[in-house]
Amino acid sequence: MVSSRGHLLTEQNNPHSRNLDQLSSLEIVELFNQEDAKTLTAIGNARYEIARAIDLTSEALQNGGRLFYVGAGTSGRLGVLDAAECPPTFCTSPELVQGIIAGGEQALVKSSEGLEDRVEDGESAIAHHQITSKDVVVGITAGGTTPYVQGAITAAQKQGATTIFIACVSPEEVTVKVDVDIRLLVGPEVLAGSTRLKAGTATKMALNILSTGVMVKLGKVYGNRMVDVAVTNQKLRDRALRILQELTPLSIEEASQLLEKSGNRVKTALLMQWQGVTREQAEAQLAVDNRLSSQTK
Known part of the structure; x- marks a missing residue:
C-alpha cells in the first residue's frame, strides 16, 4: 500500500x-x-x-x-x-x-x-x-x-x-x-x-x-428476458405479463390468470404453459434443473 x-x-x-x-x-x-x-x-x-x-x-x-x-x-x-x-x-x-x-x-x-x-x-x-x-x-x-x-x-x-x-x-x-x-x-x-x-x-x-x-x-434469463423477475409492483407485473405474452400465444387476460396460478413466478408460469403441468410439477422440475445445472458447472 x-x-x-x-x-x-x-x-x-x-x-x-x-x-x-x-x-x-x-x-x-x-x-x-x-x-x-x-x-x-x-x-x-x-x-x-x-x-x-x-x-x-x-x-x-x-x-x-x-x-x-x-x-x-x-x-x-x-x-x-x-x-x-x-x-x-x-x-x-x-x-x-x-x-x-x-x-x-x-x-x-x-x-x-x-x-x-x-x-x-x-x-x-x-x-x-x-x-x-x-x-x-x-x-x-x-x-x-x-x-x-x-x-x-x-x-x-x-x-x-x-x-x-x-x-x-x-x-x-x-x-x-x-x-x-x-x-x-x-x-x-x-x-x-x-x-x-x-x-x-x-x-x-x-x-x-x-x-x-x-x-x-444461473439460469435467471431466457433469451434476453428477465424470467425470474420479482412481481412486487405494478410495473414489474406489467413486465411479467409482457414476457408471458411474448413467449406464449396467451391473451392478456389468460396471461394474468396463469401468472396468478404460478404464484407470480414467470419461469413457473412458462413451464406450466409449455408443458401443461401444474404449479407444483413445474416447481419440482425447476428444482431438478437447478440441481443438475449446479452439478455440471
Whole structure:
C-alpha cells in the first residue's frame, strides 16, 4: 500500500479540463461527453478479467456461495446499489448478493469518507458476515489504496474466499494479489480527483456486467428476458405479463390468470404453459434443473 496518493492516475490533473471554470454550460457538457467515452474503452480493455469474474462468481453461487461487494464512499454506494437491484430483477434472496460499505447504512446518504481509513473495520466486516471459502468478495476502490477495502480483501483471503479487485489505477501503481484483478483505466477526472465521475461510471458499468452475467449463468434469463423477475409492483407485473405474452400465444387476460396460478413466478408460469403441468410439477422440475445445472458447472 502506498502512503501518498498524489501520483495515482485517479488523482492527476486532466489537461483537457484545466480551464473548466471558464467554460460555458454547453462546453462543460461536451467536455464530459468526450471524457466519458473513455469509460467504454476501459471496460473493453478489461473484458477478459470481467468475464473471468463472471465465471468464478457464478460457479461459487452455484455451489452455495454468496457475492459481496465491499467499498467506501462512491465505490461502496455503487456496490450496495448493484446488490439491491438483484432481488427485484432476478428474484434472488437478499443474502445472495450483498453490499458492504464503510460506515454502514448511514454512509449511503451521508458522506462518511473518513471511515475508509480503518483497515480493522474492513476485517471486522468480513467476520461479521461470516464469509467462508464458498463466497466471493469484490473489493471496489477507484484509487486502489482504500484501507477498508484492503483489510476486507486480506481477511476474505484468510477465509479462503474468492477475491476480485476493481480499481481505476494500473497494477504498477497499486499491486494486489487476488483471483481476478480488474483495472478500469479511465484517466484523470474532469474535476481532478473526483472519482464519482468517470471512475464511478466505469465501475457501475463493470458491476452491471458482472451481476447480470452471473445471473445469466444461473439460469435467471431466457433469451434476453428477465424470467425470474420479482412481481412486487405494478410495473414489474406489467413486465411479467409482457414476457408471458411474448413467449406464449396467451391473451392478456389468460396471461394474468396463469401468472396468478404460478404464484407470480414467470419461469413457473412458462413451464406450466409449455408443458401443461401444474404449479407444483413445474416447481419440482425447476428444482431438478437447478440441481443438475449446479452439478455440471
